[in-house]
Amino acid sequence: MTSERDEPKWLTAKEQEAWRLYMDGNNRLMSALGRSLNDRHDLSLAEYRILVMLSEAPDGALRMSDLADGVLSSRSRLTHQIRRMEQEKMVVRSSCPDDGRGVLATITEEGRRRLAEAAPTHVDDVRNYLIDLLSADELDMLARVFARVEHTLADR
Numbered sequence: 379m380t381s382e383r384d385e386p387k388w389l390t391a392k393e394q395e396a397w398r399l400y401m402d403g404n405n406r407l408m409s410a411l412g413r414s415l416n417d418r419h420d421l422s423l424a425e426y427r428i429l430v431m432l433s434e435a436p437d438g439a440l441r442m443s444d445l446a447d448g449v450l451s452s453r454s455r456l457t458h459q460i461r462r463m464e465q466e467k468m469v470v471r472s473s474c475p476d477d478g479r480g481v482l483a484t485i486t487e488e489g490r491r492r493l494a495e496a497a498p499t500h501v502d503d504v505r506n507y508l509i510d511l512l513s514a515d516e517l518d519m520l521a522r523v524f525a526r527v528e529h530t531l532a533d534r
Contacts, residue, residue, distance in 0.1 A: 407507055414503050419496040424449065424459055426500060429468065429493040432485035439484040441474055468492055 389397060412423035421429075427449045432438050440448070446456040460483050463469045468489035474480030485493075512520065 410507055411500065411503050414499060415496055418499050419492065421492060421496050424451070425463060425468070426493070426496055428456075428459065428463065428483075429485060429489050429496075432469065432483060433490060433493055437484070438490075439482045442471075442481045442483055445483055463489070 408423065415421045415423055415426050428445065431445060431448045432440060442456060442460070443453065445460075446453045449456065451459070460469055460471060464471060466488070467486055469483050469485055472482050472484065474482050509517065
């Protein structure tokens with residue numbers, strides 16, 4: 379026997395349409411951004427995000443655990459990604475000086491060079507595929523909506 383409490387609150391037709399448009403639009407946007415970086419700079423979107431985070435960190439270095447949290451990745455997935463990036467000389471790993479158990483990832487000059495080459499492409503794509511399609515009010519609304527989503531999900 380199912381009570382009303384057990385029954386999900388199904389999406390209305392309007393909510394379902396908005397949800398599907400968001401999912402499809404986000405998937406297409408991320409695919410387009412990733413494809414462009416890969417085709418033009420031989421970088422994945424994940425690699426680009428890692429290079430950005432490291433380039434903005436003090437001394438270009440972050441603990442692997444902090445980097446994983448920052449790029450919303452599992453630690454094992456990030457370790458695999460960093461290993462590949464190390465092979466391409468974009469990053470190096472080293473022991474954390476404060477904690478021998480911790481590992482630091484540090485961006486290299488090659489990583490900075492690759493990021494500097496790819497950044498204009500990425501910014502142009504973000505503008506063309508999203509930012510320039512929105513009015514100032516729509517951009518403010520988008521920021522407010524996703525700040526709320528981020529706040530809701532930040533600790534989950």
